[in-house]
Amino acid sequence: MQWIIFAFAAWVVGWALNIWLSNMTLKGFVRFAIPIIFGLTLLTIWEGVVRGFDVSAVLLPSPSAIAVRFAASGSILWEDFVQTMVKGALSGYIIGCGSAFLTAVIIDRFPFLQRGLLPVGNFVAALPVVGMAPILVMWFGFDWQSKAAVVFVMVFFPVLVNTVQGLQASNAMQLDLMETYAASPQQTLVKLRLPMAMPFVFNGLKIATTLALIGAIVAEFFGSPIRGMGFRISASVGQLALDMVWAEIVVAAIVGSAAYGGVALIERTVTFWHPSQRARS
Template sequence: MSWLIAALVIWAAGWWVNNVLAHRPLTTFTQIAVPVIFGATLIAIWECVVHGLEIAPVLLPPPSMIAARFVASTDVLWEDFVQTALKGALSGYIIGCGSAFLMAVLVDRSEFLQRGLLPVGNFVAALPIIGMAPILVMWFGFDWQSKAAVVVVMVFFPMLVNTVQGLQETDAMQRDLMRTYAAGYGATLLKLRLPAAMPFIFNGLKIGTTLALIGAIVAEFFGSPVRGMGFRISTSVGQLSMDLVWAEIVVAALAGSGFYGAVALIEKAVTFWHPSQRRRA
């Protein structure tokens, strides 16, 4: 009972602090502090509720147990991370985004292809492509190559559609200006159209980061060597060692956020001129 009361008190205290902070003038400090306090409050409440209601750790382990497990099995987690995130997701992401980018630049030269490929690409991007996973696992074997292949297929179409759209961003006036400078196709592409397309390209890249990890993990459910995050999750669920599953999820969350954050940082550096990146006054 005291655990539950503690949960309520923590909730009230966290909300009160946030309420006070949120109604003060906006600074970098409050912008970071408020969500952090919110997250910490949630974790504390989770801990209290699990103890208070005596939920079996098989169902929902408390955060402290997950943290202990995380620290205790860093070697296993690191091995899985290398297998799934670096070998599977990252290599697939680079191949997929790279080939989609090249394809988009090629398609861009022909208006006929553009009008044909854009609707089809948009359609395919909305399909449950993850279903390709069992087929690709069959083609490329159980190791990371098949995971990379799934990732390639998953990130390809969002990237293609965004890049093709981005390359159409420049208006006639700007292109005419390039022509008055006697700039050829290559110079126009490099100096005007690619920079103008960057916000769209980064949009595609950011969508791809999450898809890449999801693809690599889900593909492991269809067969994998005896390491990898998806493999560990599905076998640990079978052994009911939920703390390890949650530790894997923490790794996945860290990898996902880190990956996304890295792309967002690069975006900030590349598209500093775009209105959405300018510092608000």
């Protein structure tokens, strides 16, 4: 009973605190604090409800149990992380985004190809590409190569479409200016059109980070060696070891946010001139 009261109290305190903070003048610190308080309040309520109502660990483990499991199985989590994220997702991401970028630069030279590939690429980007996973697992075997292939297929089209769009972002006046400088097509590409395309490219890269993680994990549901995050999740669900599943999800969340943040950080250094970046500082 007291756990339920505790959860309720946490909710009231957290909510009141946030209302109070929201009415203050927003300095950088307060802006950060509000969502963090909200998250902590949710965690506390979760903990209180799980303990108060005695929810079985098979249904929903408490945050503290997840934290204990997370701390205790560091080596397994690390092994899975290396298998899925570094070998599978990262290599597929780099190869996929790199070749999509190069393809976009090449087809930019041929308006005919551009008009043909852009609708098709847009179409493919909306398809449930994850479905390719069983086929690619069959072609490339159970190890990380097949996961990298799934990631490749998933990230290729969003990045391609965004880059092609970005390369068309320079307007006529800017192109005319380059022409008056007697710039060669290569110079125009490197000095004007590629920089102008960067906001679009990074938009594609950001979409691709989440897709890459999803691709690598889901591909493991179709077959994998006995390590990897997707394998561990489906195996642990089978054993009803839900605290392990949640620990893997915590890892996935941390990696996902870190990858997204990393790309956003690079974006900020590369496209520092763009209005959306300047406004913040």
